[in-house]
Amino acid sequence: MYRIVTIILSALLLSACSNQNGETSTNTTSNTPVNMADHQITPSSNKIVTVKKPQVPFKLGLGMKKFQTMCSKCHGEWGEGTDQGPPLMHPFYKPSHHGDPAFYNAALKGVKAHHWQFGDMPKAEGATSKDVAQIIEFVRWLQKENGIY
Numbered sequence: 001m002y003r004i005v006t007i008i009l010s011a012l013l014l015s016a017c018s019n020q021n022g023e024t025s026t027n028t029t030s031n032t033p034v035n036m037a038d039h040q041i042t043p044s045s046n047k048i049v050t051v052k053k054p055q056v057p058f059k060l061g062l063g064m065k066k067f068q069t070m071c072s073k074c075h076g077e078w079g080e081g082t083d084q085g086p087p088l089m090h091p092f093y094k095p096s097h098h099g100d101p102a103f104y105n106a107a108l109k110g111v112k113a114h115h116w117q118f119g120d121m122p123k124a125e126g127a128t129s130k131d132v133a134q135i136i137e138f139v140r141w142l143q144k145e146n147g148i149y
Contacts, residue, residue, distance in 0.1 A: 047076060047080040047081060047082070047087075048076075048080060048081030048082070048086065048087045048090075049080050049081060049087040049089055049090060050080065051076075051078040051079060051080040051087075051089045051142075051146055052145060052146050053078050054142075054145045056138070056141075057141070060137060060138045060141055062134050063134035063135050063136075063137050063138030063139075064138045066127075066131050066134055066135050066138075067079075067135045067138050067139065070107075070124045070126070070127055070131065070135070071088075071107075071124065071135065073085075074118075074121075075087070075088050078142065079139060079142055079143075084118060085116075085118050085121070086115065086116040086118060088139055088142075088143070089142065089143060089146045089148055090148070091148060091149075092115050093139075093143070093148070094143060094148050094149040095140065095149060096149070100136050100140075103132065103135075103136050103139070104129065104132050104136075106121055106123075107123065107124045107127050107131075107132045107135070108123055108124070108127060108129065108132060109123050110122045110123040
């Protein structure tokens with residue numbers, strides 16, 4: 001029951017994104033896709049953003065491994081994004097805009113493209129709710145380490 005209430009409250013509390021300086025990010029509340037010309041993808045790395053790669057705490061190791069197995073092909077090894085998928089180390093994906101329920105939904109059911117021009121995200125084949133919970137815990141920690149929130 002507590003988990004259901006938490007998910008419902010998280011979904012209701014979604015708000016507009018702002019960056020670390022408190023400035024509103026572009027296209028955070030509209031369904032207009034982000035123009036990839038506004039973001040640099042270096043040909044040698046296919047990364048969209050630069051990500052700090054801190055030492056991962058032991059308790060998050062399984063979530064990191066599952067992220068790298070199930071998500072990194074599109075979202076990058078450290079959530080930096082690739083030419084196939086957006087960076088999760090971006091203000092669009094902080095909890096106040098894309099809460100944990102959005103991550104569960106995307107991973108378990110797939111989601112229509114709405115911020116980026118990569119196309120729709122398919123569900124993560126073989127992912128379970130437990131897998132996604134561990135991945136989210138890792139991603140949220142990594143976002144904090146990178147100053148996303």
